[in-house]
Amino acid sequence: MRRIRVRLDVAYDGTDFSGWAVQPTRRTVAGELTAVLTRLFGTVEGLTVAGRTDAGVHATGQVCHVDVPADRWDALSAALLRKLAGLLPPDVRVLAAAEVPPEFDARFSALSRRYEYRVTDAAWGASPLRRHDTVAWPRPLDLDALNAAAEGLVGEHDYAAFCRRKEHATTIRAVNRLDWRRDPDGILVATVQADAFCQQMVRSLVGAQLFVGDGRRPAAWPAGLLTRRVRADEVTVAPAHGLALVEVTYPDDPADLLARAELTRRRRDADDQPAPPADGTEPTGLSRRDWPAGLSRRD
Structure with missing residues (x-):
């Protein structure tokens, strides 16, 4: 089955989402999108996002890509945004959907x-x-x-x-x-x-x-x-x-997408290293009573 890659520009109110990434027992943006895209296209593969937002974080300019059957894309593309608007919950919207080269990677091609x-x-x-x-x-x-x-x-x-x-x-x-x-x-x-x-x-x-x-x-x-x-x-x-x-910004020239993705991957591979052990000398800083109500040192 021939597949084509589709870029989706997405906005959402993160209030009631447990972040972007799919979690089996929690409501997430990727979970809602995957369910609706699967309903429309039958099968979807490789949903990849530019930035995995945490629980409660919003987006007006999120970008992701997904691979869908080419025949279903041909049949649905003209009316896809309206169909998605009718099926998605009101706190998430797909603002644009466009076929992109297979070299496009929402995460690694981003500038x-x-x-x-x-x-x-x-x-x-x-x-x-x-x-x-x-x-x-x-x-x-x-x-x-x-x-x-x-x-x-x-x-x-x-x-x-x-x-x-x-x-x-x-x-x-x-x-x-x-x-x-x-x-x-x-x-x-x-x-x-x-x-x-x-x-x-x-x-x-x-x-x-x-x-x-x-x-x-x-x-x-x-x-x-x-x-x-x-x-x-x-x-x-x-x-x-x-x-x-x-x-999220990307190279203007489609020919640069693969080079950017490969460069990003190489940088990550070169820089990745285990965290050094704490030396026990970190200052304690402000006490808990100094923080505004509802805030914590860690999520």
Whole structure:
């Protein structure tokens, strides 16, 4: 059976999902998509996503690919988006579906991923209509302090202090954008872009900067953690619901897709190494009573 590769651009409200990846007893984005795609195409293979979002994290610009029977694609492609809209639950939508070359890999062909994180420091908290995607911070935040903290975190570094370490997985990443803005409605938005991210990295970076923004840490503190080779226990992991994946970029020339995927795989293979043992000298940092209600050191 001849198959063709399809790129899907996906948006979802992560509130009621246990993340992207399929889990047997939990509701996930990939689980919902797989069930509906299988219903339409009969069989689907190789559902692969650009970034596996955690439980509660949203997306407006997620990308995945899947291989489907060519004859079913020919029959369904013209009306596919409407059919998907009718079958998928209201908290997940496929925004675009297009045939792509077999060399396209949603994960390894990607050049960058861009996330945004929304925070309000308003005394009344988050707007009721935005409570699912905006975190209410209990202290006033200084925009200049947030950007001062962000500046030292840009570049290619080992972000072990900000990552949930996986065995034999690298924590070296290249962050090419990290900055904050305050929108006209008063919401503070962090934009974070990198070639890739390790687990909990964005939320940990944001958590560290928020403690600078509210005056409890100096601006140089987050960048100083980049010398660590183990996760910094004193870094707060910011709540999941403030985070959204908003864009994934790929090479403009289809001929470059395979080369990019192969380069990404080689880099990962070269960089992957076991985590070094903790030396027992990590500072304890802020006490639990210093954290905003509902936050924890670890998810």
